[in-house]
Amino acid sequence: MEVTDALQQFATRMGDNTLILGHRVSEWCGHAPVLEEDIALANTALDLIGQTQFWLGLAAEIQDEGKSADDIAFLRDVWDFRNLLLLELPNDDFGRTLMRQFLFDAWQSIHLPRLALSSDPRVAAIAEKASKEVAYHVERSADTVVGLGDGSAESHKRMQAALDYLWPYVGEIFDTDEVDDVLSEAGIVTHPSSLKGEYYALIERVLTKATLSIPEDPFAHKGGRSGFRHTEHLGHILVEMQWLQRAYPGSKW
Amino acid sequence: MYAQMVKSTGNLKTRDEMSPEEAHFQDRIDAGEKIEPKDWMPEGYRKTLIRQIGQHAHSEIVGQLPEGNWITRAPTLERKAILLAKVQDEAGHGLYLYCAAETLGVSRDELTEDLLSGRMKYSSIFNYPTLNWADIGAVGWLVDGAAIMNQVPLQRTSFGPYSRAMIRICKEESFHQRQGYDIMMKMAQGSEAQKRMAQDALNRVWYPALMMFGPSDKDSVHSGQSMAWKIKINTNDELRQKFVDQTVPQAEFLGLTVPDENLKWNEEKGGYDFSEPDWNEFFEVVRGNGPCNTDRINARIKAWEDGAWVRDGLMAHAQKKSSQVAAE
Amino acid sequence: MSKEWPLWEVFIRGQHGMSHRHVGSLHAADAEMALKNARDVYTRRNEGVSMWVVESSNITASAPSDKGPLYEPSNSKIYRHPTFFDIPDEVGAM
Numbered sequence: 147m148e149v150t151d152a153l154q155q156f157a158t159r160m161g162d163n164t165l166i167l168g169h170r171v172s173e174w175c176g177h178a179p180v181l182e183e184d185i186a187l188a189n190t191a192l193d194l195i196g197q198t199q200f201w202l203g204l205a206a207e208i209q210d211e212g213k214s215a216d217d218i219a220f221l222r223d224v225w226d227f228r229n230l231l232l233l234e235l236p237n238d239d240f241g242r243t244l245m246r247q248f249l250f251d252a253w254q255s256i257h258l259p260r261l262a263l264s265s266d267p268r269v270a271a272i273a274e275k276a277s278k279e280v281a282y283h284v285e286r287s288a289d290t291v292v293g294l295g296d297g298s299a300e301s302h303k304r305m306q307a308a309l310d311y312l313w314p315y316v317g318e319i320f321d322t323d324e325v326d327d328v329l330s331e332a333g334i335v336t337h338p339s340s341l342k343g344e345y346y347a348l349i350e351r352v353l354t355k356a357t358l359s360i361p362e363d364p365f366a367h368k369g370g371r372s373g374f375r376h377t378e379h380l381g382h383i384l385v386e387m388q389w390l391q392r393a394y395p396g397s398k399w
Numbered sequence: 400m401y402a403q404m405v406k407s408t409g410n411l412k413t414r415d416e417m418s419p420e421e422a423h424f425q426d427r428i429d430a431g432e433k434i435e436p437k438d439w440m441p442e443g444y445r446k447t448l449i450r451q452i453g454q455h456a457h458s459e460i461v462g463q464l465p466e467g468n469w470i471t472r473a474p475t476l477e478r479k480a481i482l483l484a485k486v487q488d489e490a491g492h493g494l495y496l497y498c499a500a501e502t503l504g505v506s507r508d509e510l511t512e513d514l515l516s517g518r519m520k521y522s523s524i525f526n527y528p529t530l531n532w533a534d535i536g537a538v539g540w541l542v543d544g545a546a547i548m549n550q551v552p553l554q555r556t557s558f559g560p561y562s563r564a565m566i567r568i569c570k571e572e573s574f575h576q577r578q579g580y581d582i583m584m585k586m587a588q589g590s591e592a593q594k595r596m597a598q599d600a601l602n603r604v605w606y607p608a609l610m611m612f613g614p615s616d617k618d619s620v621h622s623g624q625s626m627a628w629k630i631k632i633n634t635n636d637e638l639r640q641k642f643v644d645q646t647v648p649q650a651e652f653l654g655l656t657v658p659d660e661n662l663k664w665n666e667e668k669g670g671y672d673f674s675e676p677d678w679n680e681f682f683e684v685v686r687g688n689g690p691c692n693t694d695r696i697n698a699r700i701k702a703w704e705d706g707a708w709v710r711d712g713l714m715a716h717a718q719k720k721s722s723q724v725a726a727e
Numbered sequence: 728m729s730k731e732w733p734l735w736e737v738f739i740r741g742q743h744g745m746s747h748r749h750v751g752s753l754h755a756a757d758a759e760m761a762l763k764n765a766r767d768v769y770t771r772r773n774e775g776v777s778m779w780v781v782e783s784s785n786i787t788a789s790a791p792s793d794k795g796p797l798y799e800p801s802n803s804k805i806y807r808h809p810t811f812f813d814i815p816d817e818v819g820a821m
Contacts, residue, residue, distance in 0.1 A: 165476075172470050172479070175486050176463035177698065179706020180732070181494045182753055184463075186767040188487035195480045202476075216475045240709050286763055293716040293756070294709065301712025390474040390532055397590050399474040399532070399582075438791045484771075491768055498752040501734060507754065508731045567751070571772070714730055717756035 152328040153266065154208040155228065156335065158218070159325075159371060161201030162229035165219055167250060168194030169383055170237055179240055186286065190247070193279040200272040207268075220391035224380050231370035232315035234380045241294055241301070242308035248291045249312060251284035252348050253319050260336035269334060288352045295356025306358050317366025319345070401458040401522045401546055403613040404685070405451040407630070408443035411623040428629055433559040436502035444628055445503050448558055449510075450519070451630060452500040457514045457521035459493035461695050465529045466538055474532060481578050482535060488575070492568045499560040515700050523681060526689030527607050533586045533593070533600035539579015541601075541608040541646065547576060548642050549612070552632035561630075580649065587653040594654075601650065602658045606676040612639040614678060644670045734783040735761040737768075739775035747779050758782075 171191040178184035202215035233250065237243045258280055261273030294301040320342050330337035353360055369375030390399070417425065421441055427434065434440055466486050473479035497507045513519040524542055529535060550572070554565045586597040613635040616622070625631035650657050661674045683689070732754040738747035750769050755761035761780040769775070805811050814821055 169471060172483055175470055175483060176460075176467040176490070177702045179702065179709035180754070181460070181490055181497070182755065182764040182768060183706075183709070184490045185487055185494070185771075186764065188483055188490070189767050189771070192480055192483055192487070195476055195483070199476050216477075219476055220474070240706065282766075289759065289763070290713070293713045293760075296719065297712030297714075297716040298708070300708045301715070304708065304712075386471050389472055394590065394592055397474075397593055398585055398588075399478055435791065437788065487771070491771065494753065494768060495751055498734070501752070506731055564751075710732065711730075713756040713760070714732060717760070720757060 147324050147328050149328055149332050149334070150208055152325045152332075153269075153334060154205050155325045156329055157201050157205035157208065157269075159228040161198050161205055161215070161218070162227050163233055163250070164194040164201065165198040166227070166229040166380070166383060167233040167247075168198060169387055170233065171243070171247070173237055174240075174243065183240075190283055190286075193276075193283065197272070197276045197279070200276070204268055204272065216391075220388045224376050224384060225373055227370070227376060227380060227384075228373050229370050229380075230315070230318050231367055231377055232312065232318065234370065234377055234383060235312070235315065236379055238308070238311075239304060241304040242311060244287055244290045244294070245305060245308040246312055248284070248287035248352065249316055249349065251280060251287045252352070253345055254280040255284040256341050256344050256348065257336070257338070260341065264335060265333035291352060291358075292356045295353070295358045302357065305356065309353065309358050310361055313361040314363070314365055314367050316349075317364065318368050318371055321366065321368045321371055323372065401462075401549065401611075402451045402454045403520070403522055403611065405447065405454060405625070405631075407447040407622075407624040407628075411627055425627070428557045428627075432557075433562060434557050435559045443624070444630075447625060447628070448561065448630060449500055449503050449505050451625075452496050452503075452561055452564075453505070453510045453513070453519055454521060456493045456496035456500060456510065457519060458525065459489045459496060460514075461521045461525045461699060462542075463489050463493075464695055464698055465525055465527070465691070466535060468529050469532065469535050472532070473535075478582075485539070485575055485578060488571050491571070492564075495564040495567055496561075499558075499564045502560045511703060515696065515703060517687070517696070520685065522611060523684040523689065524607050524611050526684050526691045526695060527603070528691055530603070531596040531600060533583065533596035534604065536579050536582030536586060536597070537600035537604040539575055539577075540583050540649070541579075541604050542611070543572065543575040543579060544646060545608050545611045545638075545642050547572060548638045548645075549633075555629070555632065557629035583653055583655075587655060597653065598655055601655050605658050606680075609639060609642070609673075609676045610678075610681045610684075612636075612642070614681070615675070618678075640670050643673050647671055732756050735765075735780045736783050736786065737761075737765040738779040738781075739765075739769060740777040741775060743776055747777065750774070752783065755780075 168191050171187055171194065174187045175184065175191070178187055198219065199215050202218045206213045206215055206218055230250075232246060235246065254276070258273045258277035262270055262277055264270040264273065291305065295305040296302070320338050322338050326335065326337055326339075329335040330340075350360060370377075370380075390397075412421065414422065420439055424434075424439065424441060424444075434444075463486050466482060466489075470479065470483050470486065473482050497510060500510060501507060510519065514521065524545075529538065547569070550565055550569055554562055554569055556562045556565065583597055586593040616634045616636045622631055622634060626634075647657060647662065659674045661672060663672050664670075665672045684692070687693075733756075734752055735755055735758075736752050737750050739750045740747045753761065753764050753768050755764045758780060761782075762778060765778050765780050770778070
């Protein structure tokens with residue numbers, strides 16, 4: 147596999163992650179449990195949309211077919227998406243949304259500062275900017291997970307249920323392939339498997355503080371990162387997200 | 400307006416009917432002084448302000464819903480970010496206004512309960528649906544445009560916390576109307592389908608936007624006292640006229656037709672003559688019979704009820720932490 | 728249990744070298760959350776370099792009726808203001 151092909155795949159994965167999660171988080175706008183949270187969630191979603199513009203912009207640039215980040219976001223079908231399955235799952239309650247946010251923020255907070263040292267200046271620049279945003283996201287989502295996990299009996303129960311539901315989707319972060327091998331050899335990315343210990347240590351620390359039990363079953367669903375098999379939920383996200391672009395092709399908005 | 404038909408408590412008194420405190424209070428307002436929360440104030444002033452600021456805050460929060468309806472369907476990443484930022488600002492504005500009301504001795508939770516039970520209202524405009532993407536343009540252009548007409552003078556309102564909230568809100572809102580018009584320009588200059596969306600949106604939003612200013616002055620019995628207290632700065636008809644005069648040329652620039660056959664420039668008065676909105680429809684919407692009243696309030700009730708465990712859980716955690724600190 | 732989150736006052740230093748200024752209020756369960764909420768609510772447009780939050784119930788305020796006794800005495804101490812002293816122009820800037 148050529149480095150440029152691998153880099154295009156990588157940028158698509160990064161951008162699809164933030165695009166799909168940004169979509170999910172933005173669904174909360176106007177519906178959060180309290181105004182302060184409504185505003186905070188919108189800030190997170192805005193950061194994620196901003197990161198999407200950079201990553202998918204880079205993917206489009208490498209692809210070199212005259213496409214824009216918007217073309218990539220709005221004109222691909224399910225099988226071309228490369229986001230983690232975790233991020234396309236429905237929001238369900240606020241607890242599951244925040245637990246998912248934490249599990250992803252924790253990964254980003256470890257991954258992005260490494261990418262900021264990338265030998266590819268474009269990757270380094272995007273990661274540098276995004277890692278500052280993510281440092282705040284993880285602080286906020288970790289605090290909320292701790293607050294709700296170690297809160298009332300009901301909030302504890304709900305957070306444990308959220309963790310149990312999401313846990314089988316966490317392992318996919320480390321379902322690496324040739325893309326990761328090629329790029330880490332080229333010094334463009336840090337291989338995810340080398341960050342695994344650090345990631346699990348971080349989430350274990352926070353989840354323990356939240357008085358939650360990490361499920362023991364190591365099983366991990368896969369297929370989002372590779373694009374082989376998404377969940378049924380992604381198609382519905384795309385129906386909504388891409389509708390205007392599909393119904394009125396070629397329009398300027 | 401965002402605060403329509405706010406009933407003011409107390410009739411307008413003549414100088415002779417005022418107690419010495421009331422006369423002194425009125426003098427301060429007439430001199431342009433700001434009234435602060437701990438200052439003496441007539442009970443009617445306090446109650447009217449709670450109703451008005453509360454209604455204004457509720458309008459911001461319920462107002463998130465019609466535009467929020469399109470966040471996940473915005474046609475580009477940039478439009479999605481702009482719309483989300485704008486709807487988020489509305490949450491922020493609701494928050495500032497609730498805080499201003501809280502200085503008058505009412506809690507945000509009490510105000511929320513009053514909204515959800517229907518005891519307090521929000522602006523009629525948010526009971527209309529957003530049906531195509533141009534509605535997002537039309538809402539920014541016309542609804543925010545109408546709101547600004549009222550909010551800019553309200554920066555000079557007599558109650559300090561309300562005035563300061565309005566100053567912050569006006570500063571932040573300056574981009575809202577422009578982003579709406581920017582969408583309308585793209586649509587009006589776009590494909591045939593986009594032009595149709597733009598005209599369709601204008602046809603549906605025009606009269607509800609005119610209704611935002613409230614009933615005609617001749618039917619609006621409560622404004623005298625509020626104007627004396629500088630809680631209301633302009634009359635409904637003044638603002639409506641100003642809005643029409645400003646908006647019609649903007650519609651012409653877009654090549655769109657304002658849905659009013661009687662619309663005509665009146666040289667003599669230096670403004671447009673225009674048709675009144677259907678006030679029966681307005682009163683039905685206020686009574687709860689607008690196209691979206693039930694959905695809007697149900698969405699707020701759901702957010703409030705589904706969020707109860709989150710608010711309680713985080714509070715329980717904070718209490719645990721502070722009792723741990725106390726024990727150490 | 729349905730106790731409302733307490734109210735906090737937010738103060739922001741807009742630029743280096745300036746004082747913190749009161750910008751508004753918000754609700755939060757505790758101080759840390761209040762600080763985070765302040766960041767999300769009141770710095771959406773790059774408004775600050777430093778923030779303080781203080782629970783509103785911890786603020787002791789002067790009563791409006793004390794306005795006379797508290798502030799009027801200083802009105803008569805006009806010698807505290809530089810314009811009280813007449814210095815001839817020839818002396819130059821002072």
